[in-house]
Amino acid sequence: MSDTSLIRFEAVAPLRAQVAAWRAAGERVVLVPTMGALHAGHLALVARARELGRRTVASIFVNPTQFGPTEDFSRYPRDTETDLALLAEAGADAAYLPDVATMYPPGFSTRVEVDEVSQGLCGAFRPGHFSGVATVVTKLLNQVQPDIALFGEKDYQQLLVIRRAVRDLDLPVEIQGVPTLREADGLALSSRNRYLSPEERRAAPRLHAVLASIARGLAAGAEAGLLLAEGRAELEAAGFGPVQYLEVRDAETLAPVERADRPVRILAAAYLGRTRLIDNLAAVTP
Numbered sequence: 001m002s003d004t005s006l007i008r009f010e011a012v013a014p015l016r017a018q019v020a021a022w023r024a025a026g027e028r029v030v031l032v033p034t035m036g037a038l039h040a041g042h043l044a045l046v047a048r049a050r051e052l053g054r055r056t057v058a059s060i061f062v063n064p065t066q067f068g069p070t071e072d073f074s075r076y077p078r079d080t081e082t083d084l085a086l087l088a089e090a091g092a093d094a095a096y097l098p099d100v101a102t103m104y105p106p107g108f109s110t111r112v113e114v115d116e117v118s119q120g121l122c123g124a125f126r127p128g129h130f131s132g133v134a135t136v137v138t139k140l141l142n143q144v145q146p147d148i149a150l151f152g153e154k155d156y157q158q159l160l161v162i163r164r165a166v167r168d169l170d171l172p173v174e175i176q177g178v179p180t181l182r183e184a185d186g187l188a189l190s191s192r193n194r195y196l197s198p199e200e201r202r203a204a205p206r207l208h209a210v211l212a213s214i215a216r217g218l219a220a221g222a223e224a225g226l227l228l229a230e231g232r233a234e235l236e237a238a239g240f241g242p243v244q245y246l247e248v249r250d251a252e253t254l255a256p257v258e259r260a261d262r263p264v265r266i267l268a269a270a271y272l273g274r275t276r277l278i279d280n281l282a283a284v285t286p
């Protein structure tokens with residue numbers, strides 16, 4: 001049985017006091033930032049946090065500044081009571097649930113912009129998204145002041161953007177990535193999967209299957225351009241469209257890869273009906 005005593009915070013000062021007390025007692029504090037609508041992928045981050053540190057804080061904040069004007073901010077799933085029960089069950093120590101005025105008080109006018117890794121891929125299709133992410137995560141790190149913060153590899157570009165911001169701004173926290181949790185059929189767990197119709201849900205695992213097949217092709221020495229063209233055609237045949245991107249990039253910098261002579265990542269974003277799915281996979285190259 002997990003300890004179900006989850007402390008709930010909405011304001012910064014009492015949360016900081018609690019975190020300071022834990023740290024003064026020699027306990028490491030791990031932050032897991034989320035937008036709620038929690039699923040087993042989020043809970044895998046909480047489980048990892050519990051392995052790493054004595055105390056786990058999960059934040060839930062649907063961040064308006066990382067959604068574009070035509071995106072799903074208003075319909076993004078919100079179910080705080082269920083989320084809190086799941087966090088308690090998973091053994092988190094605290095939930096931080098700031099409201100919009102706490103994160104963006106009147107007159108708020110500072111943004112964190114990360115160049116290079118924010119450009120291309122999702123950055124090309126979601127203008128302002130990574131600036132919104134980097135800004136809110138910088139605030140969360142400053143508010144909570146954890147020793148470690150965990151982010152899923154599911155959002156691989158986001159993980160690299162945050163690593164870069166933390167490094168560039170000397171934020172005193174260690175960023176760790178956590179492997180993507182998948183359904184048995186390969187579909188990466190995502191809060192947005194609940195938008196899928198039964199038919200779309202049946203097609204959705206093709207995204208991972210295509211990435212896995214490109215990874216196998218690269219490992220066998222096949223040419224990336226050909227594999228990507230075939231993969232795109234396969235996604236479109238399975239009902240995906242538009243396929244926003246399907247690319248092989250440098251795993252560290254996300255720079256386009258001309259020769260597969262270093263660790264690479266295959267990344268994709270594609271619509272299935274009205275739902276935008278993203279996924280990515282590491283690839284070994286010969």
Ligand code: AMP
Pocket residue numbers: 033034035036041042044045150151152153154155178179180181182188189190191
């Ligand atoms: P979100 O609530 O979508 O902002 O996600 C919160 C955190 O959970 C992010 O660091 C995500 O990368 C991570 N995450 C989301 N889905 C998964 C998954 N299937 N496996 C591992 N981590 C995930």
